[in-house]
Amino acid sequence: MPELPEVETVKVGLAKLLPGRMVLGVEHDWDKSFPNTEVDVQAFLIGAKVIAVRRRAKVLMIDLDSSYSLIIHLKMTGQLVYVDDKSKVQSSNIKDQINLKHQNSKTPTSTFHLSSSKLGRFGGGHPGDSLIGELPDRSTRVVLELDGANLFFNDQRKFGWIKLLPTSEVKQLDFFRKFGPEPLSPDFTGEAFARILDRRARSSIKAALIDQTVVAGVGNIYADESLWAARIHPATKTYLVDDISRRRLLHELRKILRLSIEKGGSTDRNYVDAEGKKGSYLHFANVFRRDGRPCVRHPGTRIEKIRVAGRGTHICHRCQKLLFDI
């Protein structure tokens, strides 16, 4: 579940690898993953060079020198993995392995027609670091062919997408304008956070925190972790959370997001960075996916999993007391 720290980690990785590279071709086998029928892909993508890689909320942007940008949302299970031609698989039996994989797969044979020289391999020398085998695999939806490399967009659940749009239009999209402040932006103050939460006064504080129009980039993992750290019950109505607690929540959220970025993000099931490596933040998590285990602040109390705002939610009921109206 890529949230801010995961998307930031991918951005940092791609920003080292992509700028200066030219796009030579693009292939996809699922239209919703690459919904660009209204755009002249030949004119504005093929032959263009990457200028920069950016992030806003959970969205990645790859700016091209054609004055267009690739806008990418990984949603739940998206991965963007870069494979340079040096990782090319030499062995001739790779074709057989891919064919075997497709025979065993329930899904129809891939429509990709990359030559074997375009196939890449992961995991060599780093057992356990990678979730990725040879690419493309059966979750590969889009392949960007670059000079000297391939960028694979894998997405098991097909929720993610890559759109090609004029760079100047990106910020004008409703989709982008609605995002709230970046939580790590230095000019986003505790006071501003406290006030912006008033817009979701009557919903739960967790629903407010994962609302992208309130603050950008927070999803289920970092909502649960920051609410535990700030000792706020996720189901508390926002208007019952006082200003002191709101400021504490932003403070804890920032600490957690920074730590997670330092650890390369959270790998729960699918997430990997631009080089196919897992993130290690969940080793430092205090509640997320820790239901049934002792709370580190109250070892006699076990972490519970409840449902708040329609999401699985992890709490310590001793740390996080639910406040009621009178």
Added chain:
DNA sequence: CACTTGACCTGTCCGC
């Protein structure tokens, strides 16, 4: 308008 629910998808896990 504020807020909640269902749909979009596939892989995994659990109970029968």
Added chain:
DNA sequence: TGCGGACAGGTCAAGT
């Protein structure tokens, strides 16, 4: 062992 159903949760559209 197989099979149906619940579950995972980011976002938008539709519903209350």
